[in-house]
Amino acid sequence: MPTAFGDTFIPNIGRLSLDQENPLLPYHSHPRGRELQNLPYITEPPEDHISPGDPPHRDRHQPTRPNPDPLKLDLDHSSAELDYSAASAASSPTSSQMGRRSEKPRRQEPDRPSSTSTRDQNGHASGSMDSHLELRRKHPSLDSPTAASQTDQLMSREDFSLDEKPPPTPISSNSDTSFFDLPRQDRRNFLLLVLLYFLQGIPMGLATGSVPFLLKSHLSYGQIGVFSLATYPYSLKLLWSPIVDAVWSPKLGRRKSWIIPMQTCSGIGMIYLGGRIKDMMVTAGASDGSGVWAFTGWWFFLVFLCATQDIAVDGWALTLLSLPNISYASTAQTVGLTAGHFLSSTVFLAFNAPEFANRWFRSTPSKVGVMTLSGYLTFAGWAYLAVTAGLAMLKREEKTKEKDSVMEVYRSMIGILKLKNVQSIIIVHLIAKIGFQANDGVTNLKLLDKGFSQEDLALTVLIDFPFEISLGYYAGRWSTAYPAMHVWCWAFIGRLIAAAIAQGVVMIFPTEGVQTWYLLTVIASHIFSTFTNTVMFVAISAFHAKISDPLIGGTYMTLLATVSNLGGTFPRFFILKLVDHFTLATCHPPLEPPKDLSALKGDLITTPFSCVLEAQKTRCLAGAGTCDISRDGYYITNVLCVVIGVVTFWGYIRPAALKLQALPLRAWRLVDPDSQ
Numbered sequence: 001m002p003t004a005f006g007d008t009f010i011p012n013i014g015r016l017s018l019d020q021e022n023p024l025l026p027y028h029s030h031p032r033g034r035e036l037q038n039l040p041y042i043t044e045p046p047e048d049h050i051s052p053g054d055p056p057h058r059d060r061h062q063p064t065r066p067n068p069d070p071l072k073l074d075l076d077h078s079s080a081e082l083d084y085s086a087a088s089a090a091s092s093p094t095s096s097q098m099g100r101r102s103e104k105p106r107r108q109e110p111d112r113p114s115s116t117s118t119r120d121q122n123g124h125a126s127g128s129m130d131s132h133l134e135l136r137r138k139h140p141s142l143d144s145p146t147a148a149s150q151t152d153q154l155m156s157r158e159d160f161s162l163d164e165k166p167p168p169t170p171i172s173s174n175s176d177t178s179f180f181d182l183p184r185q186d187r188r189n190f191l192l193l194v195l196l197y198f199l200q201g202i203p204m205g206l207a208t209g210s211v212p213f214l215l216k217s218h219l220s221y222g223q224i225g226v227f228s229l230a231t232y233p234y235s236l237k238l239l240w241s242p243i244v245d246a247v248w249s250p251k252l253g254r255r256k257s258w259i260i261p262m263q264t265c266s267g268i269g270m271i272y273l274g275g276r277i278k279d280m281m282v283t284a285g286a287s288d289g290s291g292v293w294a295f296t297g298w299w300f301f302l303v304f305l306c307a308t309q310d311i312a313v314d315g316w317a318l319t320l321l322s323l324p325n326i327s328y329a330s331t332a333q334t335v336g337l338t339a340g341h342f343l344s345s346t347v348f349l350a351f352n353a354p355e356f357a358n359r360w361f362r363s364t365p366s367k368v369g370v371m372t373l374s375g376y377l378t379f380a381g382w383a384y385l386a387v388t389a390g391l392a393m394l395k396r397e398e399k400t401k402e403k404d405s406v407m408e409v410y411r412s413m414i415g416i417l418k419l420k421n422v423q424s425i426i427i428v429h430l431i432a433k434i435g436f437q438a439n440d441g442v443t444n445l446k447l448l449d450k451g452f453s454q455e456d457l458a459l460t461v462l463i464d465f466p467f468e469i470s471l472g473y474y475a476g477r478w479s480t481a482y483p484a485m486h487v488w489c490w491a492f493i494g495r496l497i498a499a500a501i502a503q504g505v506v507m508i509f510p511t512e513g514v515q516t517w518y519l520l521t522v523i524a525s526h527i528f529s530t531f532t533n534t535v536m537f538v539a540i541s542a543f544h545a546k547i548s549d550p551l552i553g554g555t556y557m558t559l560l561a562t563v564s565n566l567g568g569t570f571p572r573f574f575i576l577k578l579v580d581h582f583t584l585a586t587c588h589p590p591l592e593p594p595k596d597l598s599a600l601k602g603d604l605i606t607t608p609f610s611c612v613l614e615a616q617k618t619r620c621l622a623g624a625g626t627c628d629i630s631r632d633g634y635y636i637t638n639v640l641c642v643v644i645g646v647v648t649f650w651g652y653i654r655p656a657a658l659k660l661q662a663l664p665l666r667a668w669r670l671v672d673p674d675s676q
Contacts, residue, residue, distance in 0.1 A: 182325055189320040192395065193332035196313045199263060199387060200306050201340015202380050203270065207231055207299050209345030213454065214373065216445055218285025219292060220613040225576030226292050230299035233307040235566035241558040242409035244311040253397030255316035260392050262309040267384030269302050274377030314557045319398060330541030331476030334534060338472060342465045348376055350458035415670045416559055421663060425560070428656050429567040435645015437575040438638035439499035439529065443506060446634050450509040456519060464527050468534055475535045479542035485661035488543070489654055491535035496645050498529035503638045540564060547668040575637060580612055582633030587611040587620035594624055
């Protein structure tokens with residue numbers, strides 16, 4: 001995933017408009033209040049010019065209907081009523097004219113363009129998403145002023161008047177803001193988000209990067225596909241995200257109530273695995289890989305803890321950064337997760353490789369690397385505990401008054417799923433990543449099969465890392481300056497091209513071994529692939545942050561992020577199975593049996609058999625046989641994925657994505673403001 005933002009409350013003041021001809025109403029009631037967009041200027045015609053369709057006069061003695069929730073921003077000016085009778089009673093005698101004006105009905109000038117968006121047949125507002133700014137928060141700060149106090153404060157000013165047009169309000173824009181231009185508090189909270197996402201990236205980098213590589217010598221592609229199920233909690237966290245959003249302790253804070261215990265359990269879990277991981281990996285490869293299920297279960301639990309922490313971090317992000325800098329949440333997520341993943345995959349694989357350690361750190365060669373998986377897990381576990389202790393003592397979370405029930409949050413989640421626009425983006429997420437699955441999940445493993453060393457692979461990712469970090473930062477700025485889904489679509493096309501290029505790189509693997517020109521080719525291909533992947537991730541995260549309704553806390557963001565993760569997770573198991581299914585490989589006995597049979601690591605191979613699975617291949621080589629691959633299932637699977645990606649992109653994904661980008665923010669809200 002992911003997102004970040006600041007708590008702001010806005011009373012019920014009317015619909016926002018960008019009509020520059022209309023006068024504007026400033027909003028300065030709170031030090032952290034946001035400047036609103038232009039308000040439509042409402043004129044009051046004389047009594048003798050009231051049209052038959054206008055509403056009847058309001059009796060000055062008739063009590064006004066109270067607003068049941070003064071902290072909600074009503075975006076429909078047709079339902080917003082400004083009663084100035086209180087101002088007339090409290091002001092000086094010269095204000096009697098204002099009191100008479102308040103008695104007259106108000107309607108919009110017929111020659112002014114209406115700020116009310118037209119509604120389509122599905123009940124959603126049409127128009128551009130960028131045309132309105134909507135600010136809604138459900139959980140106010142304890143010291144936030146009420147709507148009544150804000151009104152009294154405004155009316156008590158000496159310069160208060162309803163006869164003159166109010167000055168214009170500055171309009172926040174999607175300017176291309178750099179990190180150093182952010183307010184100091186936003187910069188500090190941005191770095192905190194990076195740290196929290198970095199912690200998530202450590203076990204995720206192991207589960208998705210290092211451990212599958214280390215298991216490749218024990219398991220086949222299909223069996224590694226079983227281990228990929230360990231990452232499913234990130235795609236299933238929607239099931240328990242309402243509990244995380246609704247159940248918390250007021251003493252710790254709404255988000256820290258979950259972040260602190262989850263990170264503590266994760267640290268203890270990694271320390272526990274660090275003392276047993278070596279034996280567990282041996283057991284996973286035993287009995288033709290049947291032990292992989294128990295090994296997968298342990299990592300499933302660790303990823304479950306990280307996914308739960310991610311829910312809380314996503315929700316906290318909604319109140320950490322200010323609203324104009326909301327896109328930096330996706331940048332923080334990208335930088336943090338990428339750095340954690342880089343440490344657990346690239347750095348670890350490099351220091352775990354004996355060749356790398358013997359070349360750069362040792363004078364006497366050894367069969368083990370500088371860093372083992374057991375030692376790294378133990379170190380990461382203690383680092384988790386240290387950071388969690390610092391977070392608990394040094395960071396205070398803003399307290400809130402309200403506390404939702406779990407069932408209320410589940411009902412909100414079901415309501416979100418019923419929105420037609422949300423259903424559309426769910427379909428896009430579930431099919432969008434099929435075209436890249438073979439490249440993302442199999443290409444690096446296939447390079448290892450071809451003879452690409454673990455050291456060279458670590459060097460490739462090491463060189464790629466600075467590009468991924470820097471490009472992730474600029475991708476966040478691009479998603480702020482340009483429509484996020486437009487950026488996402490361009491990156492989608494580039495990622496399909498990267499998948500085709502990756503297959504070509506595997507096909508031209510030199511028979512004489514890895515040479516400099518080939519290593520540079522792999523590095524260039526890898527940089528291009530991760531670049532397009534990073535841009536897609538940042539762009540869609542920025543889009544999620546923009547359309548999510550803060551009214552529901554982290555549930556909205558978690559739903560979108562979960563579906564996006566599910567689109568990249570659920571096909572992986574089937575893609576790896578297809579590689580084994582389409583592969584034809586036969587183990588041939590040696591033409592001349594070796595004279596010294598005691599030197600063999602297994603029984604002598606005397607008859608041909610299939611060597612598709614890793615255990616069969618190991619048996620073949622141990623018995624002096626030769627495993628001949630007559631048909632490589634990777635090529636067939638990758639071509640199939642790319643074709644599916646091209647057809648779905650031009651047939652459905654691109655039109656749907658551009659249509660969703662054009663929708664206004666109110667089309668993504670659970671409660672239509674018109675109904676209030």
